[in-house]
Amino acid sequence: MIKLLIVDDEYEKVLQIKSEVSSLDFEVDIEQATTITAARRMLQQQKYDVLVIDLNLPDATGAPPSEGGGLKFYDLLLLDLSSSIPTDIIFLTAHENLASSLEHEITGRGVSLCQFIPGQEQWKVFVRGRVSLAAARLKRMSALNADIDVAIITALGPPELDAVLNLPYDWKSKRLPGDPTGYHFGVMKRAGKSFNIVAASARRKGMPSSAALAMKMVESFRPKYIVMLGICAGVKARTNLGDVIFANPSWDCGSGKLAENDDGSVVFHAAPTQSPANPHISSLAMELAARDSTISAISGGWKDGTPQGRLSVRVGPMASGAAVLATSSALAPITAQNRELLAVEMEAYAVMAAADFCRAPAPIALAIKSVCDYADAEKSDNWQAYAAYTSAAFFHQLFTDPDFPV
Template sequence: MIKILIVDDDVSKANKIRDVASSFLGGSEFEISTTGTITDAAPFLRSTLFDLVVLDLNIPIRADEEPRSDGGIRLLKELRRRKEWKRPTHILGLTAFDNLAKECESEFDGDLWHIVHYDPSSDSWEERLGRKLVHIVETHSARRDGYSCDLAVITALHEIELESVLELPGNWQKKPIDGDETIYHVGSFTRDDKKLSVVAASATEMGMPAAAALTMKIIENFRPRYVVMTGIAAGVKGSFGDILIADQSWDYGSGKNKFIKRRGSIFEPAPVAIPLSPLLKAKVSYFLMSKKTVREIREGWTRSQVPTELKARLGPIASGAAVLENKPLIDEIVEHNRKLIGVEMETYGVFVAARASKAPRPDAMSIKSICDFGDANKNDEYQAYAAYTSSKFLYEFALSELCDIEHNIP
């Protein structure tokens, strides 16, 4: 359903806009709302995410007032200021006054929106509006492949991990699902002309079973194109807070336990690794070429003193059923993959669930940060910092690399 809001006090002009929209959207489902003042537009923008707002620049603030030349700009400024409002995907300014268009041009250009000259004696404005509507229709066609959301973010626990995700600028709102006790949070990551629809939730407990169950539910309910797990992990090497992106994951507890005389019980591992998709691996590798983002993430942390430089690396992450405070066991896991960068409890479950879900299947990722090294010195001191670097890296990576035009779903 394509949703359009017309904010214009000229009834005749608003009707012409409606006629143009009906003409170009004849084969699509659409809904058009109309209001004649800035004050009356506010409830619409609080409650509905519009694909397009057609905004008259010379418009009254309230009913029974004269139009103001800064009326349209006032609405734009309110949109930027009020985080609880739903930021439209596109805004098109429409005015018959050339001088007003020039005065307001910079305000629109800052968000890559446009102003169109309205001339009732010409069809030029109709063609430009029509092209914008065609673009919106073509973008919406991405939903026909079955995806309804760009990105799902999963964490093992709400405390610290999901809390860190919800601190990202996403205009988050709770989204209840009938019969489902999980609390989902929906929002969007937005920067300039880039926008990703996002849903986030935490599992009921740590571990692969809970992570896999949540992944299956979030895929079924929201049909995301990407599923990403964030949070904390034990590092094999590196420093506290370092960001670990899994290029593959496996269950290090998978294998066979058997008893041999004179040797006793022995464990023969037989892991089956699930790799990161080649496309996502290439995107991560490209993104990591720039050190600037990681440096800015480190500089953005102001809650406590962290003495080390922040780094990000791509490599294997192993998952298991227990919290590790056992360095010899980590050394054993490393023996089976010398490139191992981290150990944790959920990633493999997320990867399995994404691979086993019904089509269209999402691509799964894991972005976790080091909070300890799985040894006797394990403590909670760096958990908040690790959760922050993990979620912040996801935010920057998503806006940089997951906003391809053909993938973006408004």
């Protein structure tokens, strides 16, 4: 749908514009502002695709029209950082002398001018053409990156993104102009609702890469949800290999201060900011975790070997750090930050934090990762593919559940 704002205090002229635009074969939402003040307020509150401006406009309600008021409004609009600037802007005026005297100034500002003469076709063809062009441009952009419900991020291609792309979402790969990231677009079918999904990999481990990708995907696609999937290291006494960890909360375990004790020894004072998961979704994750049908569905989809122990889904603390952990004592200081710690990885908090700082409407951020090792001296890559699979499989169970909020 195209949004059109007409800034004009001549109601008969506005009615004729509306009549012409309404005859187009696509939906146009038309609004009117009669003063410069009202138009600026409307452009501060929402975005419009096409802006039609009269040259003879009053500044405010009750004020007389000002010759060149429309041009003044245009110049103010360019200076007002809080206002959106429509892609297509047209000056359409019935004041022939005014149009002639200001034609050079209007052309120099890079916008179009058309003479409004009732009963003649020229202005009608011009307005219909410009609105149709805006509709075609919007449709092209929508085909590339609009109406996305869920953005999925992984840190690695194989095995994490590979596991996501094995989900039955009819994936199609695309690249956007000027963007080096490869995106994969799919559709998740569920009863009464389909989710449009985009997935991408940061291709590098660590919080900086995932935070940058998360912000870029949110700005490009404006998803309702952004989800980090993949693998993590588990706390050995509390998790089995392959276990799914739904992060609640997540935090940066390296956030704090290095200081010295009185004896000169170095001590780390942790000062993490914890990011909780959405309470409604985390509650649903806990309910699904308790259902045998959830575990059976995930286990039944994996045809290769599995590690010892029963697969579980757990909701609890997951910490993010900057380094790969592969020593037997690595988890001890992190566990001290949260005695119920379930897992450690390198990216989840970055995605959660990125969502916190997005412009409104911000997406709901979730992190779902599965245990592939215990961050100890016996660390290996043997169960990474399995863990990547269980992470993606639980994501599918969660988002296709009838109680998942849409």
